[in-house]
Amino acid sequence: MPRDTLTREQIIQTAVELLDAEGLEGLNMRSLGRRLGSAATAVYWHVKSKDNLVVLAGDRVWDEIKLPDPGAVGWRAAATSMATDLYGMLTRHPWLMQAMPSYLFHGPGKARHDDHSLAVYEAAGFVGAEADQAAATVFTFVLGNALGESATASLTRRLSRDGGDPEELIRDTMAQAAEVAMGFPRLRARVQAMETIDYGGAPDDSFEFGLRAIFDGLEARLALR
Amino acid sequence: MPRDTLTREQIIQTAVELLDAEGLEGLNMRSLGRRLGSAATAVYWHVKSKDNLVVLAGDRVWDEIKLPDPGAVGWRAAATSMATDLYGMLTRHPWLMQAMPSYLFHGPGKARHDDHSLAVYEAAGFVGAEADQAAATVFTFVLGNALGESATASLTRRLSRDGGDPEELIRDTMAQAAEVAMGFPRLRARVQAMETIDYGGAPDDSFEFGLRAIFDGLEARLALR
DNA sequence: GCCCGTATTGCACAAAGTTCAAGTCGGTGT
DNA sequence: ACACCGACTTGAACTTTGTGCAATACGGGC
Numbered sequence: 367m368p369r370d371t372l373t374r375e376q377i378i379q380t381a382v383e384l385l386d387a388e389g390l391e392g393l394n395m396r397s398l399g400r401r402l403g404s405a406a407t408a409v410y411w412h413v414k415s416k417d418n419l420v421v422l423a424g425d426r427v428w429d430e431i432k433l434p435d436p437g438a439v440g441w442r443a444a445a446t447s448m449a450t451d452l453y454g455m456l457t458r459h460p461w462l463m464q465a466m467p468s469y470l471f472h473g474p475g476k477a478r479h480d481d482h483s484l485a486v487y488e489a490a491g492f493v494g495a496e497a498d499q500a501a502a503t504v505f506t507f508v509l510g511n512a513l514g515e516s517a518t519a520s521l522t523r524r525l526s527r528d529g530g531d532p533e534e535l536i537r538d539t540m541a542q543a544a545e546v547a548m549g550f551p552r553l554r555a556r557v558q559a560m561e562t563i564d565y566g567g568a569p570d571d572s573f574e575f576g577l578r579a580i581f582d583g584l585e586a587r588l589a590l591r
Numbered sequence: 592m593p594r595d596t597l598t599r600e601q602i603i604q605t606a607v608e609l610l611d612a613e614g615l616e617g618l619n620m621r622s623l624g625r626r627l628g629s630a631a632t633a634v635y636w637h638v639k640s641k642d643n644l645v646v647l648a649g650d651r652v653w654d655e656i657k658l659p660d661p662g663a664v665g666w667r668a669a670a671t672s673m674a675t676d677l678y679g680m681l682t683r684h685p686w687l688m689q690a691m692p693s694y695l696f697h698g699p700g701k702a703r704h705d706d707h708s709l710a711v712y713e714a715a716g717f718v719g720a721e722a723d724q725a726a727a728t729v730f731t732f733v734l735g736n737a738l739g740e741s742a743t744a745s746l747t748r749r750l751s752r753d754g755g756d757p758e759e760l761i762r763d764t765m766a767q768a769a770e771v772a773m774g775f776p777r778l779r780a781r782v783q784a785m786e787t788i789d790y791g792g793a794p795d796d797s798f799e800f801g802l803r804a805i806f807d808g809l810e811a812r813l814a815l816r
Numbered sequence: 817g818c819c820c821g822t823a824t825t826g827c828a829c830a831a832a833g834t835t836c837a838a839g840t841c842g843g844t845g846t
Numbered sequence: 847a848c849a850c851c852g853a854c855t856t857g858a859a860c861t862t863t864g865t866g867c868a869a870t871a872c873g874g875g876c
Contacts, residue, residue, distance in 0.1 A: 369822090369823075369871095369872055369873065371822085371823060371824090371872095372823080372824085390693075391693070394862080394863060394864080395863075395864065395865080396862090396863075396864095404823095404824070404825085405824060405825050405826075406825095406863095406864090406865095407824080407825070407826085407864095407865075407866085407867095408823075408824050408825070410864095410865070410866085411822085411823055411824075412823090415864080415865080416863095416864065416865090460692070463692040464689075464692045464693055466738055466742060467685070467688040467689045467692075467738050467741035467742050467745060468615075468616070468689055468741075468742065468745045469742065469745070469746070470742050470743065470746055470764065470768075472764075472767065472768035472771055472772075473771060474771055474774065477771050477772055477774065477775050477778055478775065480775075480778060481775035481776065481777045481778050484777040484778070485777060488777070495796070496800075498781070498797065499796065499797045499800040499801065500800075500804075502797040502800075502801065503732070503797070503800065503801030503804055503805070505735070506732055506734075506735025506736045506738070506739075506801065507728070507731055507732045507735055507801075507805075508735070509731075509734070509735035509738055510730070510731025510732055510733070510734035510735035510736075510738075511731045511735075513691055513692050513731070513734055513735075513738075514731075516692035516693075517691060517692050517693065517694065517695050518695065520692060520693045520694070521694070521695055539695065539697075542697065543695075543697035546697055546698060546699055546702050547697075547702055549699065549702065550702050550703065550705075550706035551706065552706045552709040552710060552713070553702055553705060553706050553709070556723070571720070571724065572723065572724045572727040572728070575721075575724040575725075575727075575728065576724065576727065576728030576731065576732075576805075578808070579725075579728055579805060579808035579809050579811075579812060580728070580732075580801075580804060580805055580808055581808070582807070582808035582811050582812070583803070583804035583805055583806070583807035583808030583809075583811070584804050584808075586804075586807050586808070586811065587804060587807070594840095594841055594842065594853090594854075596841095596853085596854060596855090597854080597855085619831080619832055619833080620832075620833065620834085621831090621832070621833095629855070629856085630855065630856050630857070631832095631833090631834095632833095632834075632835085632836095632855080632856070632857080633854075633855050633856070635833095635834075635835085636853085636854060636855075637854095640833080640834080641832095641833065641834090
């Protein structure tokens with residue numbers, strides 16, 4: 367029986383957990399080693415570098431996205447499902463948005479997603495490059511939305527790390543932003559509206575609003591054929 | 592006459608230059624100091640930390656975006672101008688996309704942009720929260736697009752840094768991605784199409800395609816009122 | 817039981833952010 | 847003119863973190 371040894375899989379798995387818990391800047395080889403019960407440098411036998419590991423971990427999480435059959439549920443439902451799944455995945459793993467502008471992700475996990483995304487838009491009626499463009503439109507829109515979530519997640523972690531109540535410190539940041547906003551008429555109006563009316567989860571609203579608008583625009587384009 | 596001393600402004604300016612040239616991971620306090628003709632730690636008198644400096648620099652570049660009057664050119668032209676300006680700005684300063692998921696940018700530079708963006712969509716006919724949502728939709732779409740540019744810029748820099756011809760190494764990366772794509776029917780078809788047909792700047796096409804689709808979707812929503 | 821490929825360890829170095837005590841400069845009040 | 851004070855700068859040092867390297871341990875096959 368072979369010795370109980372580290373696995374590439376196990377390392378990637380643990381890296382994802384650590385990234386979820388501590389964020390991209392919280393991942394370091396020593397704490398990863400501690401979590402794996404081995405020396406930090408043991409990881410280098412299985413993985414070329416930390417960058418490499420991040421890419422590996424960043425490809426893995428795409429598997430969490432379901433791939434609904436557009437023939438069964440209709441292309442718009444399938445596309446909506448994939449978009450919201452993607453948004454959810456990026457919110458669960460905010461470090462991926464931090465990694466994406468720095469590394470290219472072209473692994474099998476993302477390929478699985480991309481391929482099915484194309485299938486959905488081809489099922490909708492887009493042909494050739496137009497399917498690519500339609501898919502890319504929705505895809506980039508979701509990425510842009512997830513960016514905001516990632517930023518607040520990162521901020522929360524940073525604040526709670528150097529001590530203190532995160533809630534209070536976030537309110538500080540908000541107040542600071544509000545002060546800047548006061549110099550601009552329309553932003554000031556928003557701040558005041560948020561103070562008087564009890565303001566609920568606007569970001570989600572904005573995501574669904576945008577998604578509907580994009581699908582409407584795409585459908586209009588389909589109708590022109 | 593006061594001594595010729597470092598300025599916050601001058602530091603931010605130089606930081607932007609360095610970030611443009613070397614990327615986010617290429618910015619370090621020692622080379623910044625060298626470029627400023629002073630000790631690295633002199634910067635800390637004017638700026639709290641490196642993170643703080645990145646936020647400052649990241650707010651500055653929003654000033655490059657023009658703010659066209661929607662009353663003069665029409666809302667759709669104004670919105671298009673702002674979206675393409677934003678995309679151009681983010682492409683010129685790819686490090687901003689790397690910084691955005693990690694920090695919140697709520698400075699005056701971004702506020703100036705955001706306020707006018709709201710003005711444009713209010714001029715279009717959106718009222719209250721709908722103006723926010725319409726603006727956010729286009730905004731996040733542009734961010735998502737810029738993300739890809741940022742990733743390739745970052746890759747190019749990394750490759751050319753550790754020696755060798757960037758062109759050749761990029762081709763290596765592409766080939767690697769193509770190999771993965773071979774396992775998926777639709778992606779494989781794309782790769783083969785790129786090999787036979789001479790494939791030109793698709794990303795820009797995708798950006799304009801998506802922007803048109805979004806505006807179409809938004810206009811349809813306006814027509815429902 | 818020896819040997820070799822696989823896997824792990826501890827050490828050490830370099831890069832980079834930041835702190836701190838000490839210094840330098842120039843304007844100000846007397 | 848001179849001392850002083852606050853604004854600004856410096857250099858050394860400490861810390862964290864990624865990673866290379868040589869030594870070592872483990873275990874299966876001859």
